[in-house]
Amino acid sequence: MKAAVVVFPGSNCDRDMAVALRAAGADVSMVWHKDAALPDGVDLVAIPGGFSFGDYLRCGAIAAKSPISKAVVNHVERGGFALGVCNGFQVLAETGLLPGALIQNAGLKFLCKSVSLRVETTDSAFTAPYGAGAEIQIPIAHHEGNYRIDADGLARLQGEGRVAFRYTQTPNGAMDDIAGVLSENRRVLGMMPHPERAISDDLGGSDGAPMFTSLVEACVAA
Amino acid sequence: MKATVTVMLKTGVLDPQGEAVKSALLGMGFDGVQGVRQGKTITLDLADGTTQDDVNAMCEKLLANTVIESYAVDMDT
Numbered sequence: 001m002k003a004a005v006v007v008f009p010g011s012n013c014d015r016d017m018a019v020a021l022r023a024a025g026a027d028v029s030m031v032w033h034k035d036a037a038l039p040d041g042v043d044l045v046a047i048p049g050g051f052s053f054g055d056y057l058r059c060g061a062i063a064a065k066s067p068i069s070k071a072v073v074n075h076v077e078r079g080g081f082a083l084g085v086c087n088g089f090q091v092l093a094e095t096g097l098l099p100g101a102l103i104q105n106a107g108l109k110f111l112c113k114s115v116s117l118r119v120e121t122t123d124s125a126f127t128a129p130y131g132a133g134a135e136i137q138i139p140i141a142h143h144e145g146n147y148r149i150d151a152d153g154l155a156r157l158q159g160e161g162r163v164a165f166r167y168t169q170t171p172n173g174a175m176d177d178i179a180g181v182l183s184e185n186r187r188v189l190g191m192m193p194h195p196e197r198a199i200s201d202d203l204g205g206s207d208g209a210p211m212f213t214s215l216v217e218a219c220v221a222a
Numbered sequence: 223m224k225a226t227v228t229v230m231l232k233t234g235v236l237d238p239q240g241e242a243v244k245s246a247l248l249g250m251g252f253d254g255v256q257g258v259r260q261g262k263t264i265t266l267d268l269a270d271g272t273t274q275d276d277v278n279a280m281c282e283k284l285l286a287n288t289v290i291e292s293y294a295v296d297m298d299t
Binding site for chain 1 (some may be wrong): 238242284285289
């Protein structure tokens with residue numbers, strides 16, 4: 001199973017993401033934002049956390065217009081998997097691959113701590129290994145994680161079971177406590193919490209590891 | 223020629239910075255403040271012949287995220 005991790009100027013969780021994917025058995029390559037194409041045969045594109053382009057204009061806005069982002073959009077349109085974490089979620093929202101937008105935390109503070117998430121659907125390769133309603137501990141580290149979407153969009157996400165994770169107690173004011181959302185084909189996940197930072201008890205928790213293992217298995221099976 | 227683009231969070235979208243500024247102003251004794259919304263101004267230096275449609279396209283594609291933001295374009299000649 002081949003995965004690519006996109007690196008923008010200002011990405012800072014790219015190597016953590018690569019470590020998590022390799023630990024799950026993926027063959028990982030790093031892809032620079034100026035590249036116009038993904039490596040051949042990539043099954044999963046991971047867009048990591050960080051501060052791409054210094055968060056200038058809006059978080060993820062400039063990254064979403066970079067050459068590699070067109071390749072990511074094409075990959076997703078062909079049915080490929082994509083995972084965006086934190087800044088990666090902001091980038092996916094800015095590309096339009098996921099609905100909604102992320103604005104400043106309601107409390108104005110940068111939040112860096114472990115939070116409790118409820119797994120809201122098991123119908124995706126990302127969430128399948130967790131039981132429905134399971135609570136997992138995953139760290140957050142963001143200033144703009146306050147998820148916003150219009151009423152129709154929210155109703156659609158809810159109706160189609162595309163809310164992947166909710167905070168058990170929202171730390172950032174996100175609408176409907178949403179921490180992560182899935183695309184219509186359930187192959188793209190954007191989430192603010194960092195599963196790649198929770199892949200070993202040595203790091204303070206391992207609740208993120210099953211997501212990566214499941215993704216690798218899903219791609220190998222496909 | 224220049225154009226000035228003003229980008230604001232749409233009405234109804236929570237503006238945490240605006241709320242914080244409002245709270246500070248009220249705390250300073252400016253009792254008449256009923257609401258604060260904070261946005262950004264982007265000034266563009268443009269080649270002659272650039273049209274308002276061009277600037278609108280820039281706003282739609284990059285300068286504003288129309289999911290949460292509205293924009294206004296002022297073409298200064």
